[in-house]
Structures are given as structure tokens and as C-alpha cells.
Amino acid sequence: MAPDAKITVRNVSKTFRTGRGGVQALEGIDFQVGEGEFVALVGPSGCGKSTLLNMLAGFDRPDTGEALVDGRPVLAPSRKGVLITQRGSVFPWMNVQRNLGFGVNGMPEAEQESLTRHYIELVGLQGFEQAFPHELSGGMLQRVEVARALMAKPDVLYMDEPFAALDALTRLRMREELIRILERERHTCILVTHDVEEALHLADRILVISTRPGRIQRTVEVDVPHPRRLSSIRLVALREMVLSELGVTQGEDRTARPAVAGTGVQKLTAGWASDN
Ligand SMILES: Nc1ncnc2c1ncn2[C@@H]1O[C@H](COP(=O)(O)OP(=O)(O)OP(=O)(O)O)[C@@H](O)[C@H]1O
Ligand SMILES: [Mg+2]
Incomplete structure (x- = not known):
């Protein structure tokens, strides 16, 4: 394993005990993330993605194995790593500035x-x-979430489906904004998403997690420079690869067409000019 990894997840397993017995969420998860790298986790609902992110952000502990940031076990939440959750966390009683x-x-x-x-x-x-x-x-609220997370100057930004509740166009715009922000302020990022296109647009590497208990089923390097054009041959091929790992065949998938299809979208994607 690389000695200079920002994040190391080593043989992590987690079982939740409930009144109905145990639910094994994760089994033998192993990966590393380099400083400034952007890694996306994709996988079916319930495969343990949020559990993994919660552990890295210090809100939960593994049963076995360890989660390390800068070589040290994560024992509690800290400003080093900020988590943007699925549910959002702005305070309704505070204005934007105070939030x-x-x-x-x-x-x-x-x-x-x-x-x-x-x-x-x-x-x-x-x-x-x-x-x-x-x-x-909704899009403005998500921007408050992102701004608030960045204000804490985190070494690592953990994002758990930060844009899932937004409409397709706003989601696309948020992705563009995130890319722009990360060009100016490089952070190490781990993004959980159901949206394969979002992962391909943003990440340097995609980890495909299997159904519960979550294991890393496949690692896909997104070796395409920004700005990315999702209809480029390379990205279409990578998309097929990730979807087939997720058990989605081309004919069945009606949710994740390349984002360049509609005219309104084309305008937004004008930045992905080069044919990568
Ligand atoms: N606090 C908890 N107590 C009991 N079971 C839990 C707890 N948190 C998660 N689980 C269970 O662990 C499994 C993984 O949950 P998790 O939220 O990590 O999945 P996920 O991959 O993020 O799913 P989704 O994509 O739907 O958000 C699920 O079966 C869930 O019911
Ligand atoms: Mg989740």
C-alpha cells in the first residue's frame, strides 16, 4: 500500500445489530485515496455506501479493520473531514450567512x-x-451545503448523494460548479452517488460496490482529463463497463443516457468541448 495515501480503508467490515438480528453492511473493504484525488462509490441501495462514508467521517466505527486519514485512525468527527449528507444539514432558523x-x-x-x-x-x-x-x-440549498462544508477548510470532503434530490439540469449545473470549485481549491473527495454519469463526470476513480454485504467489486480508473464530454468514446465505454458491473444492460437502462442529448443541456455542457 502507498505510504503517502490520504485515506486508507483496510479490511473494513461492519454488521449492524437490530431487534431483527444482524445486518452485515460491509465486508472486507480495502482501498486507498491519494491526496487531492476524487473517488466515487457507486452501488445498489443498501450496499453500505453511507455506512462507509459515516465511518470515514468519524460518525461510526468498523467492527474489524480500520479507516485511516493521514495514517491515523478516525475515532470521531473532526474538521479534517466534512460530510455532506443525503438529508442535508443546514439550520432552518439561520440565514445563509449565519449558516x-x-x-x-x-x-x-x-x-x-x-x-x-x-x-x-x-x-x-x-x-x-x-x-x-x-x-x-433545492439547488441553492445544496450550494449552501457545499459552501458550508468548504468553509471548514476540510482536508477531505465526503459527499453522500449531495445532488440526488435535484432535477437533472440543476444536478448538471452543480457538477459543473463543483468541478470549477475543485479547480480552485483542491480537496480530496469521496462521492457516493447512484448516478453513473455523475461519477464519470467528476471522479478520477470509481469503486463499484456489490450488493450487501458491500465489497469492492471493481475499480474503474476514469483516465480522461477535464473538461469531460460524456458522449466521448472513452467515457461511453467506461459508462458501459460500470453499468454492466451494476447489472444494468444497455437496453434496460433508461435513466442514465449521456447528458448531451437535449438542447438545454447542451448549453450547460458547452464547457466539455474537447473530444476526450
Ligand atoms: N444504524 C443502523 N442500524 C441498523 N442497520 C443499519 C444502520 N445503518 C445502516 N443500516 C443497514 O446497513 C445497510 C447499509 O446501509 P447504508 O445506508 O450504508 O446503505 P447505502 O448503500 O448508503 O444505501 P442507499 O444507496 O439506499 O443510501 C442497510 O441494510 C441498512 O438497513
Ligand atoms: Mg446511503
Whole structure:
């Protein structure tokens, strides 16, 4: 194993004990993530993806094996690794500015203000500083989530289906924004997603997790530079590979067509100009 890995997951297994017996969520998970690398986890519902992310973010512990960040076991949540959850976690009673400031409590006020301004601009929420979460659209809320996570200056960003609740166009826009943000502020990222296209668009490497108990079934390197065009021959081939690992054959899959099909989408994907 590489000595300089940012994240090391070594032989991790996890069984949840419930009133109805045990549920083995994960079995013998092994992988590493390098500094600045973007890894996506895809797999069927219930295969343990969120469990794995929770462990890495310090909210849960493995039964066997270990999860290490910078060579040290993760024993509790810390600012080193921030988790954007499936359910979202903005405070409904705080406006955007205060939600963002919450993560950096204790920082001198002027510094906090300029940092908040920077991240509000980064995610394009200028003019909505005083707005409350119920006054924002789903996409704007997700941007608050992303901005708040980044404000904590995490070494690692864990994202658990951060864009799943959004419509297809907003999801695409969020992906573009995330790419743009990561170009400016490189973070090590682990993304859980059901959307193979999203994984192919964003990740350097995709880990396909098997049905429960989750094991790493296949690792797919996305050896395509950004900007990526999802209709490029290489990405279409990789997409087929991941889908077939997930047991989805081309004829059956009606949910994950290349995103360049519609005109509105084409406009959004203008940045993926090169034919990778
Ligand atoms: N706290 C818990 N107590 C008991 N069982 C749990 C707990 N958390 C997760 N599980 C079980 O562990 C398995 C894996 O759950 P997990 O949430 O990690 O799946 P997932 O891959 O994230 O699924 P999805 O794609 O639907 O979000 C499931 O069978 C789930 O019921
Ligand atoms: Mg989950």
C-alpha cells in the first residue's frame, strides 16, 4: 500500500445489530485515496455506501479493520473531514450567512465575514446572504451545503448523494460548479452517488460496490482529463463497463443516457468541448 495515501480503508467490515438480528453492511473493504484525488462509490441501495462514508467521517466505527486519514485512525468527527449528507444539514432558523459562519465559530469577526463573502461568491449565492433556507430553491440549498462544508477548510470532503434530490439540469449545473470549485481549491473527495454519469463526470476513480454485504467489486480508473464530454468514446465505454458491473444492460437502462442529448443541456455542457 502507498505510504503517502490520504485515506486508507483496510479490511473494513461492519454488521449492524437490530431487534431483527444482524445486518452485515460491509465486508472486507480495502482501498486507498491519494491526496487531492476524487473517488466515487457507486452501488445498489443498501450496499453500505453511507455506512462507509459515516465511518470515514468519524460518525461510526468498523467492527474489524480500520479507516485511516493521514495514517491515523478516525475515532470521531473532526474538521479534517466534512460530510455532506443525503438529508442535508443546514439550520432552518439561520440565514445563509449565519449558516456559513456556524462552521467557523470562534474566528475573528472580520475574518469570518471575508471568508463567508468568498464562499458565497464561489457558489454563486450573492444577494442571498440574508435569505433563510425556506426561501431558497433545492439547488441553492445544496450550494449552501457545499459552501458550508468548504468553509471548514476540510482536508477531505465526503459527499453522500449531495445532488440526488435535484432535477437533472440543476444536478448538471452543480457538477459543473463543483468541478470549477475543485479547480480552485483542491480537496480530496469521496462521492457516493447512484448516478453513473455523475461519477464519470467528476471522479478520477470509481469503486463499484456489490450488493450487501458491500465489497469492492471493481475499480474503474476514469483516465480522461477535464473538461469531460460524456458522449466521448472513452467515457461511453467506461459508462458501459460500470453499468454492466451494476447489472444494468444497455437496453434496460433508461435513466442514465449521456447528458448531451437535449438542447438545454447542451448549453450547460458547452464547457466539455474537447473530444476526450
Ligand atoms: N444504524 C443502523 N442500524 C441498523 N442497520 C443499519 C444502520 N445503518 C445502516 N443500516 C443497514 O446497513 C445497510 C447499509 O446501509 P447504508 O445506508 O450504508 O446503505 P447505502 O448503500 O448508503 O444505501 P442507499 O444507496 O439506499 O443510501 C442497510 O441494510 C441498512 O438497513
Ligand atoms: Mg446511503
